Amino acid sequence: MQTILVVDDDKDIVDLVRYNLRKEGFTVLTARNGVDALELASQRPDLIILDVMMPEMNGWEVVKKLKAGARTSTIPVVFLTAKSSEVDEVLGLELGAEDYLVKPISIPKLLARVRAVFRKRTSAGTVRENIAVGAVEILPEQHLVMIGGREVFFPRKEFEVLLYLAEREGKAVSRETLLDAIWGSDAHVVDRTVDVHIAKIRDKLGAHSDYVETIKGVGYRLRPPA
Numbered sequence: 333m334q335t336i337l338v339v340d341d342d343k344d345i346v347d348l349v350r351y352n353l354r355k356e357g358f359t360v361l362t363a364r365n366g367v368d369a370l371e372l373a374s375q376r377p378d379l380i381i382l383d384v385m386m387p388e389m390n391g392w393e394v395v396k397k398l399k400a401g402a403r404t405s406t407i408p409v410v411f412l413t414a415k416s417s418e419v420d421e422v423l424g425l426e427l428g429a430e431d432y433l434v435k436p437i438s439i440p441k442l443l444a445r446v447r448a449v450f451r452k453r454t455s456a457g458t459v460r461e462n463i464a465v466g467a468v469e470i471l472p473e474q475h476l477v478m479i480g481g482r483e484v485f486f487p488r489k490e491f492e493v494l495l496y497l498a499e500r501e502g503k504a505v506s507r508e509t510l511l512d513a514i515w516g517s518d519a520h521v522v523d524r525t526v527d528v529h530i531a532k533i534r535d536k537l538g539a540h541s542d543y544v545e546t547i548k549g550v551g552y553r554l555r556p557p558a
Contacts, residue, residue, distance in 0.1 A: 466556030
């Protein structure tokens with residue numbers, strides 16, 4: 333039986349979501365703030381439904397801590413929040429959330445999204461092996477990047493871009509290929525989106541920023557300097 337952690341400071345919402353998830357056969361844990369959510373996340377639930385605006389620690393901070401923790405980094409998160417702007421949604425997804433739902437709650441939609449997350453996880457199938465490129469080690473299953481033996485946090489899209497390049501070490505990858513692979517062919521993004529993410533990746537690589545090469549007129553390539 334799959335376990336879902338529901339986190340919201342509104343008791344009525346927690347009770348409503350818990351009731352409907354239990355009807356669907358899920359085991360449900362609940363928390364009313366971010367601090368308690370992190371404590372319960374150590375039990376490694378199969379999914380976390382997370383509010384953004386909460387006392388003590390907001391949802392953004394909770395996700396950052398989850399993704400930075402070795403035991404909790406792979407737990408999928410669905411944001412459920414009153415923050416409806418596109419900027420907030422993009423931020424939530426960039427931090428590594430699987431989905432972003434805006435209040436007021438549609439229970440059928442919430443249940444559909446929950447099932448979709450579990451289907452996606454099941455279909456992902458095989459375990460992805462760790463990849464080492466020079467001083468950079470990428471652990472796909474833990475969503476971790478180690479640089480010179482030190483863990484560095486990468487938001488979801490930056491992590492996916494770095495991983496995609498690492499899996500093709502030494503090969504030039506076009507911006508168009510990256511857009512299709514990471515954002516999907518129907519996403520409303522442009523080539524500049526890739527460039528912005530590459531710049532952020534280089535910044536996080538620090539002294540190893542030159543691992544990411546710009547191939548003029550083509551795209552990018554990841555490889556340690558000779």
